[in-house]
Amino acid sequence: xxxxxxxxxxxxxxGAEGREAxxxxxxxxxxxxxxxxxxxxxxxxxxxxxxxxxxxSDGRTVRVLGIDSCELDTGAGREARTDAQALLPVGRxxxxxxxxxxxxxxxxxxxxxxxxxxxxxxGTAMIVEPHTGVYExxxxxxxxxxxxxxxxxxxxxxDTPTAAPTTTPAPxTPAPxTPAPxTAAPxTAAPxxxxxxxxxxPAPxTAPAxxxxxxxxxxxxxxxxxxxxxxxxxxxxxxxxxxxxxGFAVIVTGPDEFRLDGDDNDGKGCESYG
Numbered sequence: 001x002x003x004x005x006x007x008x009x010x011x012x013x014x015g016a017e018g019r020e021a022x023x024x025x026x027x028x029x030x031x032x033x034x035x036x037x038x039x040x041x042x043x044x045x046x047x048x049x050x051x052x053x054x055x056x057s058d059g060r061t062v063r064v065l066g067i068d069s070c071e072l073d074t075g076a077g078r079e080a081r082t083d084a085q086a087l088l089p090v091g092r093x094x095x096x097x098x099x100x101x102x103x104x105x106x107x108x109x110x111x112x113x114x115x116x117x118x119x120x121x122x123g124t125a126m127i128v129e130p131h132t133g134v135y136e137x138x139x140x141x142x143x144x145x146x147x148x149x150x151x152x153x154x155x156x157x158x159d160t161p162t163a164a165p166t167t168t169p170a171p172x173t174p175a176p177x178t179p180a181p182x183t184a185a186p187x188t189a190a191p192x193x194x195x196x197x198x199x200x201x202p203a204p205x206t207a208p209a210x211x212x213x214x215x216x217x218x219x220x221x222x223x224x225x226x227x228x229x230x231x232x233x234x235x236x237x238x239x240x241x242x243x244x245x246x247g248f249a250v251i252v253t254g255p256d257e258f259r260l261d262g263d264d265n266d267g268k269g270c271e272s273y274g
Contacts, residue, residue, distance in 0.1 A: 051080025
C-alpha cells in the first residue's frame with residue numbers, strides 16, 4: 001500500500017471517531033436508548049368532575065395535560081364542566097396517551113392527553129373557551145403547549161367564587177316608625193246564630209204574709225136563766241161566789257170568773273164537794 005492509501009485509511013477512521021465524540025459532547029442519546037412512549041389506553045368515561053378532570057372505567061382519575069379550567073365554585077367553572085360533559089359522554093370510549101416520564105400529579109391523578117370519542121383532542125377543544133386556559137409550568141410537551149397557546153382565544157376568565165352562606169344571624173334593625181297602610185278587611189256576612197231561650201229566672205222572694213190573728217171567741221151570751229154560762233151544773237150568775245156558797249162540784253166550761261178551778265186548771269172546780 002502506498003503512502004497515500006495509508007493516509008486515507010487513517011483519516012477515515014479518525015473522522016468516524018470524531019463524529020461520535022461530537023455527539024457525546026452535545027448530550028444526544030442514541031435512538032436505541034431513548035425512552036419509548038407508553039402505549040395508549042382505551043377506557044370508558046364514568047364521571048366528568050370538572051372541565052379538566054374525569055374518572056374512567058378502570059377506576060383511575062384523569063387530569064388532562066396542558067389545560068386548566070375554572071373551579072366549580074364559579075359560574076365559568078360550571079360551564080367548563082358542561083362543555084367537558086358534552087365532549088366526554090358517560091359510557092363512551094376515549095383514548096389516553098401519557099407523556100414520556102410523566103404519570104401522576106401530587107393528588108395521584110393520572111396526567112394524560114385525551115382523545116374524545118369523535119377523534120378530537122380534548123385540550124384543543126376546551127382551550128378555545130374563556131373558562132379554560134393554558135396550564136403553565138406543567139408536564140405537557142413544550143410543542144403541545146405551544147399549539148394550545150396558538151388555539152387559545154384569550155386569557156382564562158373566571159367570575160367571583162360564590163360566597164359560602166353565613167350562619168351568623170343578622171342584627172335586629174328596628175323598623176322605621178311609619179304606620180302601615182290600612183287595608184280594609186273584606187266584609188263577610190256574620191254567621192247566623194241561633195239564640196237559645198233565656199234560662200228561667202227565679203221568682204223574686206216576697207216576705208211571707210203575716211199570719212192572721214186568731215179570732216177571739218165571742219163571749220157566751222148569758223142566758224136569761226140566771227145560770228153562769230161557764231159552769232155546769234148551773235151556778236147562779238150573780239156576784240162573786242166561792243165553793244162554800246155553791247156547795248157542789250162543777251165543771252168549768254168557760255172563763256173561770258169565780259176562780260172555782262183553783263191553781264191546777266184541770267177544768268174542775270170545787271172538787272172537794274164532789
